[in-house]
Amino acid sequence: MPDHDFLDWPFFEPRHRDWAAEVETFAAQHAAPHGDDVDAATIALTRAMGEAGLLRMAVPADGRLDVRALCIARDILARHAGLADFAFAMAGLGTGSITLFGSDALKAEYLPRVRAGTSLAAFALSEPEAGSDVAALATTATRDGNAHWRLSGQKTWISNGGIAGHYIVFARSGEAPGARGLSAFVVPADSPGLTIDARIEVAAPHPLATLGFDDVRVPDSNRLGAPGDGFKVAMATLDVFRATVGAAALGFSRRALDLTLERATTRKIFGGPLFDQQMSQAAIADSATEVEASALLVYRAAWLKDQGTPRVSREASMAKLYATETAQRAADRAVQIHGGLGVTKGHKAEELTREVRALRVYEGASEIQRVIIARAERDRHRP
Known part of the structure; x- marks a missing residue:
């Protein structure tokens, strides 16, 4: 259970x-x-x-x-x-x-x-040369009269790319330098000039694609927020969903812990259960403790957001960082305790190692989460 x-x-x-x-x-x-x-x-x-x-x-x-x-x-x-x-x-x-x-x-x-459930959705932020550095986005949005925009550029690592009914696209509209000059648009998947340039295969299979935008015409009514608000739109969206990445990592960690415990208590070695080996107990104890800590961080961040806290970037980053790093360690322990089975294709422990790895990269890599947390700590302790 x-x-x-x-x-x-x-x-x-x-x-x-x-x-x-x-x-x-x-x-x-x-x-x-x-x-x-x-x-x-x-x-x-x-x-x-x-x-x-x-x-x-x-x-x-x-x-x-x-x-x-x-x-x-x-x-x-x-x-x-x-x-x-x-x-x-x-x-x-x-x-x-x-x-x-x-x-x-x-x-x-x-x-x-x-x-x-009749249409799929996608969030198109990343580009070949702009992932964690949102201010480096190169896709452009150019005014076409007062009622339309023209989007040109490329997006990559886009989840649901190729099967989504619409894309939330972030592009440089030029109101100011850097992140202050971005705008956000809803772009229907069947828009002329929008192409699927490549499908991307990854270790844990998911629908991913590179998208091309060749002078894609989008009505101004499809803009989200004011011109130049794209960074604000992106960060506000991620502020909600970043903690949920930690929650997914938590679920993977729970499954890894279950597998580790099941294997340790059923596998016989040296005349007794593998669980009797102190190193096995240490693996279980470490995963169990880190699962609980991850859950506390994840659900604290979620609770704060639900209570109306305007920004939970620090707390959400802590949750994502700790929970995703924990998931990697918990999955590795599950593989280790399964021995050869743990690296056998098709075994759940092997699958988990592939599933959890991307969590430390998407929606802000672990390194970026550390930057966010460190800057938040600096700002909190300023006089």
Whole structure:
């Protein structure tokens, strides 16, 4: 049985426990191995989540994102299957900017389809030469009269690239130098000039692509926020969803701990269970302690955001940094205690090592999280 004792912590309300039970039931029924067609599996999982009503939390009809509920969902789904977590997360990340900054018309046009699971969403920020350094974005947005913009450039590492119905695209509109001169747009996937330049294969299969924008014409009504607000839109969206990456890492860590404990208590070695070896106990103790610490950091950040704290960048960065680094260590311990099985393709321990690695890179690499945390500490201690 999964450990849901954390739901008794004061961070949560009764509705969160009901939600966790709902997600757990869905995951047990639908988060099965997806086969070789990752696109089809992602589309099917998204549709199933929409039909089950799970995407109402990722794409709320009332516009109020419950970050604790998002984290609970990713925690549970990741423990079951990485692709299920991915499908849920992208519904939220690919619409979060619309939820937070979109006009009523944009919300009405795009959100219901994603909430129903009939359309997939994507967040197009990264570029070949601009990942963590958002101010280095080179994709341009040029005015075309008063009512339109023209987008040109390239985006890469875009999750749901090639299968999304729309993309949230960030481009340099030139109001000011650096990050202050960016704007955000909702770009339909069928826009003329928008191409899928390449599909990207990664260690843990997920739909990823490089997108090309060749003079893509977008109406000004598809802009999110004011011209020059693109960095603000991106950071506000990530401020909500960064802690949920930590929650996904937490779910992977929980599964790694379960595998480690199961193997240690069932595997016989030197005349007794592997668990009797003190180094095995140390591995279990370290993973268990780090899982609890990760959960506290993740759900503290989520709780603070839900309480109306304007910015939780420091707390969300701490949660993402610690939980994702923990997931890497917990997965490695699971592999180590399984021996040869742990590096056998198709074994869950081997799968976990591939699933968790990207978490330390996307939505701000661990190194960037350390920069954010350090600067926040400096600012907090200034006279």
